[in-house]
Amino acid sequence: MPDTAHDLTTGDGSDPRADADAARERLERASERLEAAKTAIDEAGGRETVETGADAYRSAASLLDRYVDLATGTGRETFKHYINLEGEYSTLVEDLPADLPHREAFEASFEAVDKRRLHESDFESAESALGPAERFVDLLQEEAAAEEEVTLARKAATDQLDALEDEISDLQRLRSLADADLEAPVDRLRDPIEAYNESIREAFESFLYDRSARTVFDLLERSRLRPFVDFETPPPELREYVEDNDAGTYSIPELLEYAEYSRSKLDHYVDDPDELKRRIATRQTYLERIDATPLTLSWPPADATTLRYAIRDRRPLVERIGGQELVEGLLAVRERTYDDDYDRLQTAANALDQLSATERERLQRRDIDAELEGIRDAREELEAALADG
Known part of the structure; x- marks a missing residue:
């Protein structure tokens, strides 16, 4: 195929081949990102394990946030809230699968608040100990972000594919007019x-x-x-x-x-x-x-x-x-x-009637057939990327 990239500019100065390449590359990067996110979930124990861990992390973090003010200090009401926190947190940890990755983070977080009297520093320690389990949430958030990027990239690629179709139609129109005698006595x-x-x-x-x-x-x-x-x-x-x-x-x-x-x-x-x-x-x-x-x-x-x-x-x-x-x-x-x-x-x-001054100049200095070939190649590559992505 001839290298016509330097010629593939439209009348408004844009480069449809370059725009198509950019859209294709974006889609490929987005697809690779999503694939990497799914692989990371598999390597972390699989989707079920990661979702279980993410739910557990959110529940634990919610417990700590809800009780940090209620269960610190002294007094009957404070002790009552402490008992509730200990019971709920203990049940959450006990119900975790024995082989759940980062299970020790939940256990360490629970131990940080498993005291007769709690201070804010204990909750801070519990949150810090829980940190490694946040990885579950991060994995799912990255997958969601990658899926959104794939959706946006596919939309951009589809729009660019439409633009290529328009450019092909325009070039075909120009080619049909290329043999007209513009000096004829109309x-x-x-x-x-x-x-x-x-x-x-x-x-x-x-x-x-x-x-x-x-x-x-x-x-x-x-x-x-x-x-x-x-x-x-x-x-x-x-x-x-x-x-x-x-x-x-x-x-x-x-x-x-x-x-x-x-x-x-x-x-x-x-x-x-x-x-x-x-x-x-x-x-x-x-x-x-x-x-x-x-x-x-x-x-x-x-x-x-x-x-x-x-x-x-x-x-x-x-x-x-x-x-x-x-x-x-x-x-x-x-x-x-x-x-x-x-x-x-x-x-x-x-x-x-149909040709603007810019288009007349374009006809004089361009190889329309070569441009068509380049644009069609770009369309095929973009269609393949959409099919794969």
């Missing part, structure tokens, strides 16, 4: 598309202001038969209102304006002001969103076949809006799809 496509888009926007705005809401809704309903035109069709209750009431003879901008009128003023325009306000106000956002966008042609353009279907679906609607003159602008775009160099210009247009 204005031969852009100019007729922009001219048509400008014309349809102007014509549609006039259509909205000059035609009744009923006529506009009829156009929108007809678009349902045109899969390449994605107008949002009118809500049924609004469609019904426009069809069945005289208010439907007003234009959409007029209806939106009337909805702001007072009821007394609106009474001069419609028979039922309340119904108009209710029907229009509740669908104001929908009405305000109606524009020519679904009839425009996107830039960069689609492939020739798709663009022809898009033009075919727009043609009858465009003719209703602006007549044959507007249709001619649409057909001028279709003519370009039959040019011998359409595919070259369309590919170049997509490349120019």
Whole structure:
């Protein structure tokens, strides 16, 4: 495999291969730490023994902490607490397995408080004698910490794996654009598309202001038969209102304006002001969103076949809006799809639209195939580490 590590930097300056290596190494270290923690538990007598010892240590430490103030000094209550401490501690030690490692630490700790009168120094001695048995707790805490680190490392590795997938997709996209002729005269496509888009926007705005809401809704309903035109069709209750009431003879901008009128003023325009306000106000956002966008042609353009279907679906609607003159602008775009160099210009247009200045520079100075190979290798190594860890 070629050494491409020095080339594997993204447009933002990060190094996905180095980041993946770091995530993999972290996961490997975390897995080794967990394995070492489990081995230490085995060497200390096994999990059952260590858990027994840890429970005993916590119980003993809790007894000492609970009775240090109650059982020190003199007096009847103090003696009563001393008796309780001695009984509980004696039972705890006696119940320990005979072969429990560090059993002598519990015995020595008990002996430190097995006196007729106790002082704080006796409890300090008992805690000190118990010290070696704390190893049980340390072993379990280290295992828990190692397990948490493995979880975090796996999460980081999974996130980095997602980042590698994104980088692979980006590199594949760049490679697909690498052969585009970035100097191609794409204005031969852009100019007729922009001219048509400008014309349809102007014509549609006039259509909205000059035609009744009923006529506009009829156009929108007809678009349902045109899969390449994605107008949002009118809500049924609004469609019904426009069809069945005289208010439907007003234009959409007029209806939106009337909805702001007072009821007394609106009474001069419609028979039922309340119904108009209710029907229009509740669908104001929908009405305000109606524009020519679904009839425009996107830039960069689609492939020739798709663009022809898009033009075919727009043609009858465009003719209703602006007549044959507007249709001619649409057909001028279709003519370009039959040019011998359409595919070259369309590919170049997509490349120019998708590639940032940084990405263009990247294409000029990078071996994309080598980068892909390096990133894929990093992905495989990280996937293997996740499978093992």
